Amino acid sequence: MAMPVYNFGAGNPDPGSFPSQALAEATARVLEGAGETLVTYPDPKGHPPLREIAAERFKKNNGIDLPVDSIALTTGSMQAISLVCQAFLHPGDSIVTEEFSYSGSINCFRKFGVRMIGIPVDDEGMNVDALEEALKDLARRGEPLPKFIYTIATNQNPTGTMMPVSRREKLLSLAQSYGIPIVDDDCYADLLFGEPAPTSFYALDPDSVIYIGSFSKIMGPGMRLGFFAAKEETLAQVLYWKIDGGTNNFAAYVTAEYLKDHLWDHVREINGIVKGKLDTVVQQLDAQPDAFLGHSNPKGGLFIWVKLPEDVDPVRVLELATERNIRYGTGKAFDSQGRDVKYLRLAFGYASHRDFEEGLPLLADCVREARAITLEARV
Amino acid sequence: MAMPVYNFGAGNPDPGSFPSQALAEATARVLEGAGETLVTYPDPKGHPPLREIAAERFKKNNGIDLPVDSIALTTGSMQAISLVCQAFLHPGDSIVTEEFSYSGSINCFRKFGVRMIGIPVDDEGMNVDALEEALKDLARRGEPLPKFIYTIATNQNPTGTMMPVSRREKLLSLAQSYGIPIVDDDCYADLLFGEPAPTSFYALDPDSVIYIGSFSKIMGPGMRLGFFAAKEETLAQVLYWKIDGGTNNFAAYVTAEYLKDHLWDHVREINGIVKGKLDTVVQQLDAQPDAFLGHSNPKGGLFIWVKLPEDVDPVRVLELATERNIRYGTGKAFDSQGRDVKYLRLAFGYASHRDFEEGLPLLADCVREARAITLEARV
Structure with missing residues (x-):
């Protein structure tokens, strides 16, 4: 019998929440006579009705309008991030990020050859006093300022x-x-388990902010639909590098057709599912306090950040966990400076309750074993 | 009543050939239980069954295998072209293209700040003797060689x-x-009205060639599915810059599900339709020899290149045609050096027989009028 796989790695939504049946129906409606539209190239900014849904979400979360003309669809939010890099960065530039940030973004920034100034993160996200000090310090030393501040505030x-x-x-x-x-990566805007999120930067000042969003977290990353919004000049500057003939219209048409009637029901449904899984994860983490020293308390999203004991070897934890088919995000993958930090990231959207109940105690064993080895090595 | 629109501009397939009903059925089959796959990220090289179909087409056209592992899907072939530029080009580099080439590629090359060495084209495509001279000349002058040769041979x-x-x-x-x-843009590989195409460069020497293909011409550009193939090292070098989290899996799954049973029937059907339209276009062009001085004789594809009288003002033709809702490609858009050449490009896949029968005589009138003005201006 094949060993079970415990996938706590990727930021995937719950498979059961994928609206297969409703999407098949939406597709059938869209494809009636779709030839006229699908044999032509997409609008350079992407299918307007899907941009309208992006605007509707923004308005509900922030209370203000996001003009549909200020929004451009992309192949997931990751394409938006890489286009922003193409438009703004040269090798040798610096940017600001949170000290720990999304591994995909970090890898992208590295490819563009920039230095990441990682600002410490506490329970309330990026420490803005530390940011102030860092900027003052650069100015004092006469060094070039960062090209943008990349933050995932929500x-x-x-x-x-x-x-x-x-x-x-x-x-x-x-x-x-x-x-x-400010490059505001607001991918997880819809995944909220209680209170609404605080007002986003873009709502406070559209002129200073490139707002990045995604449909991956409420639909599925396989649909590859994200977007960004910015003032006209900045939007054009970023779109200049979008040399792909447009974002997938088939997926955009079908997603818009489904979400126009189901957006809020769907968001409510997935948030219930994901919050339930988070509760299971927290229960399991708290039951193994010697292995999992502490963890964050997410109010939404898909990820929880787990503190490992100081004397553990994170590389050994990964080896042991890989042998047992347990996948998770290493601290190192999310460290802006690439250090082997003693944290790990668990994704709680995709795996099942049972996976967490079985897999997290196994992962705790890996941590204990990696600790014992470290201790032995010291003797 | 709204004036009719004659769209002879974009490289779109025939709207009636879009397989709406069959795709809706394919989607329904794919979406049964698709949650498991569509809530995860795509394979970095893209959905393997669609890559297999790309390989099957290549084998039929060229008689040799194109390994599925050497193929990576992209958002249309245009993304493949732009990724190749990201991987290979720096501002100030030069590349070789045909003197007249695809406007989208030319615009892309310009964005990367490279000089295009445009090699003359005759009835058999790029004049390779002229290419030989150009390369010899560069070598003689000790100038850097072009970074690649971009050609659309078929x-x-x-x-x-x-x-x-x-x-x-x-x-x-x-x-x-x-x-x-060699960067071989083989987007129109399937659109053949008679003989099979000559063997492609990749079949002759996979090590020297980046092969680029598309599903846009047999499905529709709205599906945004293209691909490229290269030896392992080059594939990795290009994929390095594909920072978009993967190519749309929803569109890839549905397209693969449809094409696995319908590829060759579908290709046969669209070639019949498109060849019929080409015949109508040729008939109309030949009926107005004073306005349309000559034209190419396409054996496939979607485009015909039309020679205008020497004394015509192409800018004035465009103004007059635009007033009459006639769209076409200007010679200038396809000239690698941006010159106002006395040609225009007609696309014959999208518009209807009636559009051609009504619109091409109107376009001939525009040419005559732009000629008269030029003559008057000389008086």
Whole structure:
């Protein structure tokens, strides 16, 4: 019998929440006479009705309009991030990120040859006092300022923290006074388990912010639909590098057709599922306090950040876990400086309750074993 | 009543050939239990069954295997072209293209800040003797060699010419002896009205060639599915810059599910439709020899290249045609050096027989009027 696989690695939604039946029906409606549209190239900014749904979500979360003309669809939010890099960065530039940030973004920034200034993260996200110091320090030394501040303020990846509005205001005011744009990666905007998220940067000042969103977290990354929004000039500057003939219209048509009637029901349904899984994860983590020293308390999103004992060897944990088919995100993958930090990231959207109940105690054993080896090695 | 629109501009397939009903059925089959796959990220090289179909097409056209592992899906072939540029080009580099080439590629090359060495095109595509001279000349002057040779050898865009195998062999041997890779844009590989296309460069020497293909011409550009193939090292070098989390799996699953049973029937059907339209276009062009001085004789593809009288003002033709809702490709858009050449490109896949019968005589009138004005201006 094949060994079970415990996939706590990738930021995938719950497989059972994928609306297969409803999407098949939406597709059938869309494809009636679709030849006229699907044999032509997409609108350079992408299918307008899906951009309208992006605007509708933004308005519900932030209370203000996001003009449909300010939005452009992309192949997942990751394409938006890489296009922003193409438009803004040269090798040798620096940017600001959270000290721990999304591994995909970090890898992208590395490819563009930039230095990441990693600002410490606490329970309320990026520490803006530390950011202030870092910017002051650069100015004092006459060094070039960072080209943008990349932040995941809502349901931060990997730490699962939420930046309160007071910090957002201070971050924005710093960005404004130094003239540095904010790249706000708001991929997890819809995954909220209680309170609404604090107002986003873009709602506070559309001129200073490139807003990045995704449909991957409520639909599925296989649909590859994300977007970004910015003032006209910046939007054009980023779209200039979108040399792909447009974002998939088939997926956009079908997704828009489904979400126009189901957006909020669907969001409510998945949030219930994902919150339930988070509860199971937290229960399991708290039951093994010697292996899992502590963890963040996500108010949404898909990720929880887990502190390992100081004397553990994270490389050994990964080896042991891999042998047991347990997948998770290493601390190192999310460290902006590539250090082997003593954390790991668990994704709680995809795996089942049973996977967590079985797999997390096994993972705790891996941590204990990696600790014992470290201790032995010291003798 | 709204004025009719004559769209002879974009490289779109026939709207009636879009398999709406069959795709809806394929989607329903794919989506049964698709949650498991569509809530995860795509394979970095893209959905394997669609890559298998790309390989099957290649084998039928060229008689040799294209390993599925050497193929990576992209958002249309245009993303493949732009990724190749990211991987290979720096501002100030030069590349070789046909003198007249695809406007989308030309615009892309311009964005990367490279100089295009445009080699003259005759009835058999790129003139390889002229290419030989150009390369010799660079070598003689000690100038850096071009980073790649970009060619559309089969159903060239915009000229609608076909490069015979003897020229392909000579082009390849030049590329080999100078150590310059060939980027073979083979988007129109399936649109053949008679003979099979001559063997492609990749079949002659996979090590020297990046092969680029598309599903846009047999399905529809709205599906945004293209691909490229190369030896392992080159594939990795290009994929390195594909920072988009993967190519749309929903579209890839559905397209593969449809094409696995219908590929060759579908290709036969669309070739019949498109060839019929080409015949109508040729008839109309030949009926107005004072306005349309000559044209290419496409053996496939979607485009025909039309010679305008020497004394015509192409800018004025465009103004007059735009007033009458006639769209076409200007010669200038396809000229690698951006010159206002006295040609225009007609696309014959999308518009209807009636559009051609009504619109091409109107376009001939525009040419005559632009000629008269030029003559008057001379008085």
